[in-house]
Amino acid sequence: MDLSSALGLINQNPQFSNLEANDFRYLETSPCIDNGSPELSDPDQSRSDIGGYFFNQGNPCNEILEGDINQDQSVNILDVVTLVNYFFGGVIDEDCSSLVSDLNDDGILNILDIVQLVSLILN
Numbered sequence: 001m002d003l004s005s006a007l008g009l010i011n012q013n014p015q016f017s018n019l020e021a022n023d024f025r026y027l028e029t030s031p032c033i034d035n036g037s038p039e040l041s042d043p044d045q046s047r048s049d050i051g052g053y054f055f056n057q058g059n060p061c062n063e064i065l066e067g068d069i070n071q072d073q074s075v076n077i078l079d080v081v082t083l084v085n086y087f088f089g090g091v092i093d094e095d096c097s098s099l100v101s102d103l104n105d106d107g108i109l110n111i112l113d114i115v116q117l118v119s120l121i122l123n
């Protein structure tokens, strides 16, 4: 068995967007994109990517679920975590963030949006 191909391309630079800003999303040229398990697919219907994030190759903002902050097609506790992290300097997808993160539509991101998100999940 060829172990290096079985492990994928994890010995190459995964090309994160901005490590210093804790932005672990992949650049478009990352070797991790579409090189995860062929058995799995990403929310954008492409082959799975290696690692915790997937590079969204489809899925324009207007198809993202309200409250799906991390854009994995489901609204759950991970989105709360992502939003909380954002307040502590983490990164969310700026392109769509205003659409999906400002849950009470008051134009600002704050604790009220977290409250709204939690109640969205609980309901």
Ligand SMILES: [Ca+2]
Binding pocket: 033, 034, 042, 046, 047, 048, 049, 054, 055
């Ligand atoms: Ca993919």
Ligand SMILES: [Ca+2]
Binding pocket: 067, 068, 069, 070, 071, 072, 073, 074, 075, 076, 078, 079
């Ligand atoms: Ca989500």
Ligand SMILES: [Ca+2]
Binding pocket: 101, 102, 103, 104, 105, 106, 107, 108, 109, 110, 112, 113
């Ligand atoms: Ca708000």
